[in-house]
Amino acid sequence: MKCEDLDKVDIGVSSFDSVSFDDCILHVPSGTRWAYRHHPVFSKFKNIVTEKYE
Numbered sequence: 001m002k003c004e005d006l007d008k009v010d011i012g013v014s015s016f017d018s019v020s021f022d023d024c025i026l027h028v029p030s031g032t033r034w035a036y037r038h039h040p041v042f043s044k045f046k047n048i049v050t051e052k053y054e
Helices: 033-037
Strands: 025-031 047-051
Touching: 025 033, 033 047
Parallel strands: 025 047
Antiparallel strands: none
């Protein structure tokens, strides 16, 4: 997913009701961590790790 596409994601906080934001790791494509860190929902994850996807 491209950074600019992240704003188009229609997701609500309730999508992660059973998730512990402190314990889970959100793996995101390299170069997108800043966008996820500043997204209204995904920013709730305390651990955001970038991955290189081919």
